[in-house]
Amino acid sequence: MAKPSSLPSSYSLFLISSMLFTSFLVSSEAEVNGLSFSFYSQTCPNLETIVINHLKKVFKQAHWQAPALLVIFFHDCFVQGCDGSLLLDGNPGERDEPLNRGINHKALQTIDDLRELVQRDCGRIVSCADITVLAARDAIFLSGGPYIKVPLGRRDSLNFSIEEANNLPLPYNTTNVTLKTFASKNLDVTDVVALAGAHTIGHAHCHTFYNRVSPPDPNMDKTLAKLLNSTCPTTYSRNTFHLDIRTPKVFDNKYYINLINHQGLFTSDQDLYADNRTKGLVETFALDQTLFFQKFMDAFIKMSQLNVLTGNNGEIRAKCNVINDERSIVASMVDDIVQLPN
16 A cells, blocks of 8 residues: 555644534434434333344344445435335335445345334334434444434335435535535535545445546555456456445544545545545544544434424335335234233
């Protein structure tokens, strides 16, 4: 690898850090109407324990599911809000759109397994949308990241949106396009740079970054460029590469150090260090992991509450991949019946 460059410590960085520290003191525990941090405290008190205990077992065998569950969360919330619409089968559905074809089916099955475990313990009262948020939250925590207290009470959508799936952020985007895309969801510059830090875990397929391999991106670290060239001889290669070359399985702030050393994988990643609106934040998060965690938590909570369905809107699905009908409701009720001894 090229020798890491020293992290900046300019006066402008100090000002950014001071402003961010001020916002650090503001509680991130804000909730939208209909959601609550104690929503299931009476009706399903074991909910969060059930989810994290199951994911501990899953990650022990397949840690790659942690970033896969994060992707499901982001792609669900970005399209139509955090309503579980991505989980629905369709012909076609959201998952059939090109930008969603990397959604992992085993991770989807993990969400459905969690739904079954929760339903067995509490009945059909927890939405697939809430389970998706909790799975992403625990994927971060179990990978070494912060524990995010999230408000719950979402309900599942009755439909999905193929059209909105076309508006998902692209790995080829410049920062200018990325900021506009996130601004449409009321997420600001700090939110964007913090959420990009999720790329500290996981991997990507060749076609998502091949635009930087051929022709070679002169702004890329030469050692990384060689590795990518050998891993991805063509854009059609089915190989993958780590999003974070330093600590690919640990949720930390090394992603930002990568960017400073020109070792970001996607165009949308590396360009954050080239744009004056985001460069200072990249440098600040590279210096201060605690601050990165706080700003990530704030942004995660904001995203988790995008256009949520609450109250009498939507439904609680008996199966995450299909909306309820009379048969599924009856089947769910039968599952919940406690068999009495003769």
